[in-house]
Amino acid sequence: MKQLKRATDIALGINIFLFIIKAVVGVLSNSIAVISEALNSFTDILVSIGIKIAVKISKDKPDQKHQFGHNAAQPIAAFILAVFAFVVGINIVEESIKRLIEPRPIDPIPEVYIVLIVTIITKIILSRYQINVSRKYKSPAIKAASVDSINDVLASSIALIGFWGSAYNLEYFDSVAGIMVAMFIFKSGYEVGRENIDYLMGRSAPAEFDSELRKITMEIHGVKGINDLRSHFVGDKYHIEIHIEVDKDIPTSISHDIGNKVRQTLEELDEIQKVFVHVDPV
Structure with missing residues (x-):
């Protein structure tokens, strides 16, 4: 239980830090790809909070109303967060398409490269840690977080390429990168939702x-x-x-x-x- 709590606390702290630095450089650079990444990190904060609560509830002892325990808390939380990821992804696609039709000037500040590279490295390390914890403690919520972390690595890489292209007056690169970041958010939500729907539907063992x-x-x-x-x-x-x-x-x-x-x-x-x-x- 302590290890699961530590894993959720670490993820929450990292995601808050990444959201702040990405939001700042996203606003300063006016890059939709970076702003999308900031929104992605914001969803990660909500995911971390949701998982933290779900892990705590799932470890509660059985009571009169839940005589077989509270194990469903983790898959329920993971599924809700998967749905939320789709909502955020749709909003990002909408804004990216608007900017694709009407491009906006982007300030190619070097801090963006630093922030995105830091994000990629941090999320790779976090994903490996979450995978190890989820395997050891059989936690679907932590496993869902590890999937989201590795998708964040790919999304940040796309945002980095998109921002690099926009720095060379290829403004559409930034909008396309924003749409692709949203695709990774959709992918993460789909993978988490698909796995946890089996828990909620009472799938039989293989x-x-x-x-x-x-x-x-x-x-x-x-x-x-x-x-x-x-x-x-x-x-x-x-x-x-x-x-x-x-x-x-x-x-x-x-x-x-x-x-x-x-x-x-x-x-x-x-x-x-x-x-x-x-x-x-x-």
Whole structure:
């Protein structure tokens, strides 16, 4: 939990810093590509705040109204932020097209190059850090942030090229770069939304994971077979329903213990929150 909180705090601090410096040089240079990058960083601030809140909520213990916990908080936050990214992207495209039709003078101040290069380097480092944290703690929200960070690297690179072109009196370069930055914002929103909609829709586990569960279960003493196995996401964790076969001649207490052993063993897996076991005597 502390590591997840630290990851969100680091991302929030970095995004606030990048937003401020990009907003300043964007206004001074009048570059739509750089202003778009500033808006992109502003969305990143909202993303960081949303993820910070979602991570905190998701770690709350189950209560009377949420008896299986609050794991859905992270995918819900990630999906909402994906929708917001689309709204920002549309606004950037609209302004870029206006400037493409009616170009505006741009002041090619050297500070823009410094800011965008700093952004690229910072986001590469941040993305690698977020990927490592998301893998270690199985956090969909932090993973979504890592996708956004690497897309920011590409978007800043496009903005850098666009500003460079505008410095040589190719004003349309800046507008085209603004549109391309918006495309990366769309891409980031789509990727995050596509992945988290599976959590919210209760997608079942892949066949490979089901096979692993069957293998683990069959290795438990007393399990004679498996006649049904179903799974679905609840938040970002799986709920599993499994029907095991046991010897019909053993006492009920022993078959009950076998079922409990199956439940406890499967619930030790990081991907699983809850297992429901049905015992069939054969």
